[in-house]
Amino acid sequence: MSTQHLYQSLVVLHLIGFLLFAGSTIADFIGIRQFWKQYALDATKAPAVLQAMSFFPIIMRIGIGIIIISGIGIMFMTSGVYGEQIWFRIKFGLVLLVIANTLFVGLRQRTKLKKALAADTGIPEKVKGNLHLFHLTQIVCIFIIILLSVFKFN
Numbered sequence: 001m002s003t004q005h006l007y008q009s010l011v012v013l014h015l016i017g018f019l020l021f022a023g024s025t026i027a028d029f030i031g032i033r034q035f036w037k038q039y040a041l042d043a044t045k046a047p048a049v050l051q052a053m054s055f056f057p058i059i060m061r062i063g064i065g066i067i068i069i070s071g072i073g074i075m076f077m078t079s080g081v082y083g084e085q086i087w088f089r090i091k092f093g094l095v096l097l098v099i100a101n102t103l104f105v106g107l108r109q110r111t112k113l114k115k116a117l118a119a120d121t122g123i124p125e126k127v128k129g130n131l132h133l134f135h136l137t138q139i140v141c142i143f144i145i146i147l148l149s150v151f152k153f154n
Contacts, residue, residue, distance in 0.1 A: 010073040017066030022142045024059035029135040047117050091148040094141045105134045
């Protein structure tokens with residue numbers, strides 16, 4: 001396999017990872033909205049919506065893993081040339097923000113939601129607001145990452 005083919009393969013893998021992550025994030029956002037609608041109508045049926053969405057975080061993690069591994073490969077093959085450009089530094093910071101937001105906000109809020117459902121004590125409004133803010137942050141960051149990747153300003 002030539003160097004050019006390897007580079008192009010890494011770029012394709014990077015895009016696949018991004019699609020897995022971004023797609024599952026948007027699907028999760030839509031699923032959570034459905035959960036809240038169902039919870040308002042019949043709280044006993046709402047957990048089924050969460051159960052149906054249980055594989056989204058796994059897909060997100062797989063996507064992030066592919067992004068990281070292929071991104072390291074791309075940086076290695078280009079001798080870090082992208083790392084010197086402003087658009088990439090901003091993009092990299094946003095990727096770190098998305099990962100931190102997933103780990104420190106998204107997972108915690110999902111755990112609080114599941115505990116509240118299991119305890120049957122009612123779900124605090126703060127959890128709903130935090131999950132909405134989590135998804136909004138993720139989607140805005142994803143959109144900015146796409147813009148930076150396409151336009152690559154310096």
